[in-house]
Amino acid sequence: MHVPDGVLPFWVYILFLIISLPVLGFAVRNVNRRFDDRLTPYMGVLAAVIFAAQFVNFPVPPASGHLVGTTLLAVMLGPWAAMVIMALVLFVQALYGDGGLIAFGLNFFNMGILGAIFGWGIALVLFKGLTRIQDEKISVLIATAIAAFVTTLGTAFILGLELLTIPGLSFEFVYIITGIHGFIALGEAILTFAILLYFVKAKPKLIAFLKDSDTGKALGVKMSATPIVTIEEGT
Amino acid sequence: MDRNTVVRVIIPAIIVLFALISVLILTGFASGNPDGFEWSLFEWAGITEPEGGFGGIFAFLGEGPLVDVVTGGIGIVLILIIAYLFFRFTSRRTE
Numbered sequence: 001m002h003v004p005d006g007v008l009p010f011w012v013y014i015l016f017l018i019i020s021l022p023v024l025g026f027a028v029r030n031v032n033r034r035f036d037d038r039l040t041p042y043m044g045v046l047a048a049v050i051f052a053a054q055f056v057n058f059p060v061p062p063a064s065g066h067l068v069g070t071t072l073l074a075v076m077l078g079p080w081a082a083m084v085i086m087a088l089v090l091f092v093q094a095l096y097g098d099g100g101l102i103a104f105g106l107n108f109f110n111m112g113i114l115g116a117i118f119g120w121g122i123a124l125v126l127f128k129g130l131t132r133i134q135d136e137k138i139s140v141l142i143a144t145a146i147a148a149f150v151t152t153l154g155t156a157f158i159l160g161l162e163l164l165t166i167p168g169l170s171f172e173f174v175y176i177i178t179g180i181h182g183f184i185a186l187g188e189a190i191l192t193f194a195i196l197l198y199f200v201k202a203k204p205k206l207i208a209f210l211k212d213s214d215t216g217k218a219l220g221v222k223m224s225a226t227p228i229v230t231i232e233e234g235t
Numbered sequence: 236m237d238r239n240t241v242v243r244v245i246i247p248a249i250i251v252l253f254a255l256i257s258v259l260i261l262t263g264f265a266s267g268n269p270d271g272f273e274w275s276l277f278e279w280a281g282i283t284e285p286e287g288g289f290g291g292i293f294a295f296l297g298e299g300p301l302v303d304v305v306t307g308g309i310g311i312v313l314i315l316i317i318a319y320l321f322f323r324f325t326s327r328r329t330e
Contacts, residue, residue, distance in 0.1 A: 036327045045315065
């Protein structure tokens with residue numbers, strides 16, 4: 001899903017830089033307000049986990065896909081921290097030639113902003129519904145996997161629309177890129193489920209959706225005890 | 236960052252990630268950079284891959300599994316340090 005430099009018209013890259021950079025600034029400000037430095041080692045480790053996970057391609061003939069991980073991060077740390085981590089990962093990847101430096105705004109918009117907002121929102125709605133009938137740990141796993149699937153598919157559709165700015169590309173391209181991402185989204189859901197299962201077993205306090213979560217407390221979010229989401233300023 | 240966190244979280248994470256990424260690259264499961272997904276579709280749509288561009292800071296090392304292992308390992312440590320420092324300076328201090 002990484003768009004390199006030189007593919008889309010230059011004005012598209014600039015437009016997305018103008019859109020994405022203020023959002024990134026807003027996300028940084030939110031992290032500053034809500035997280036304390038006890039959580040920073042985990043954020044660093046999660047950034048490294050996502051960076052490493054994106055190295056691994058799974059085959060989707062005739063192409064291939066890899067984990068994006070934004071939904072996973074959003075469920076664990078909230079959408080703002082997820083955006084900041086994705087921005088860091090995408091920046092280092094751009095230095096490696098994976099995705100472009102000028103295309104950073106576009107890639108961050110697709111994988112950071114859209115992924116975090118939709119992934120978080122869909123997972124939250126599903127999680128609240130599932131906790132009425134299921135244990136919260138099972139609920140968070142199922143909700144996150146489904147959200148990861150839907151978000152990847154939706155993001156691919158948006159990416160297809162963005163690619164239509166390339167002269168000569170027909171709308172059929174959008175169907176194809178979305179269709180192939182159906183299989184990639186399935187891989188995303190499975191990998192998200194597997195990684196989250198590890199954290200649910202090993203360190204459930206890191207998952208913001210679960211009660212008594214350290215990150216949940218940092219975000220001021222109460223999930224399973226009550227279906228109401230409250231933001232407590234200054235906590 | 237206290238010593239316990241380094242010993243319990245950071246060092247094992249780096250070792251596990253480095254080992255994992257090395258195995259995946261050497262067994263051929265890791266992606267090339269950039270991955271070929273969009274290009275295969277562009278080729279299908281009759282659009283040619285643009286020439287040149289920024290090949291990455293390690294482009295001078297050439298290509299190959301061993302280069303990928305080394306640069307991948309450097310990347311893991313690099314992103315961990317950048318992310319840690321970034322969040323360290325943008326998070327509230329513990330009271």
